[in-house]
Amino acid sequence: MDASVKPPFPLPRMASAPVRPTREEAEAAVRTLIAWAGDDPTREGLLDTPRRVAKAYGELYAGYDQDPKAVLDRTFKEVGGYDDIVLVRDIPFSSHCEHHMVPFVGKAHIAYLPHDGVVGLSKLARLVEVFARRLQTQENLTAQIIDALNENLGPRGAAVMLEAEHMCMSMRGVHAHGVSTITHRFTGVFAEDRQEQDRFFAMVGKR
Known part of the structure; x- marks a missing residue:
């Protein structure tokens, strides 16, 4: 393209890794x-x-230097034929809103239906921490957790629910104290079968 000719639309910027200051x-x-x-x-x-x-x-913000794949890299296949829901609930987390860089604090509930083995239970809490220790929105945090589960464990289905209070609402702006935001996402069998969703909600105490 002739450098003297201005394109009729903005050219996309090339993606590059951010330069970390000293x-x-x-x-x-x-x-x-x-x-x-x-x-x-x-x-x-x-x-x-x-x-x-x-x-x-x-x-x-240590999560930027941590790899979720490394957290979920070891699975255990000797589970006595167990293939029902594995659920870890009430996992505490704290993260920071990417809009105001103030905290949001809550708990995560993670469930999956094993396909070829299970992962150590503490690894699910560690997975939450990897993504929570970054600038986030709650919606994106929910999606990242379940996407990592699917990509690294290949379960028959997965379910994630987050409940959190956002300081950007309670410390500033509308000053709404004690307000909880709930997000959830289902994949696989959980997305296809309403009964599995109901079982998940019942197990986390939401039904």
């Missing part, structure tokens, strides 16, 4: 935000805050 740049950004909020980043109580925040972010 620790020093991250701490400088925290000092800027402290000053923007109206405080003095050089006062005694705030001098070490940028270092602490950068360290905390390393933990809160």
Whole structure:
């Protein structure tokens, strides 16, 4: 294409991995935000805050460096012929809203119908943590968890439900305290059979 000719529509940008700033740049950004909020980043109580925040972010957003496939890579086939629902409910999680970067906190319920073995129960809680420790929406978090289950376990069906309170609603905006948001998604047998959905809801105490 002639560089002097402007295309009639915007050309798509090439996807590229984001460049991660240095620790020093991250701490400088925290000092800027402290000053923007109206405080003095050089006062005694705030001098070490940028270092602490950068360290905390390393933990809160550790999911970007973790691979869900590695979490679910080991299955157990000696289960005595068990092929019914495996459910782990009330898995606590905390994540951060990608719109305001404030927390949303809740619990996850995960179920699947085994096809060729089962995964360690703690791995389901670990899977939630991998995706929760990223900037998220609850809807996307729900989809990512169940997609990872299907891609790595190949179950006959899977079901995921999340219940959470969003601080972007309770701390700011409408200041609606104690409001829960529920999202769920079904695949495979759970999506095809209403009775399996009802069993799932009953087992998590929603029926």
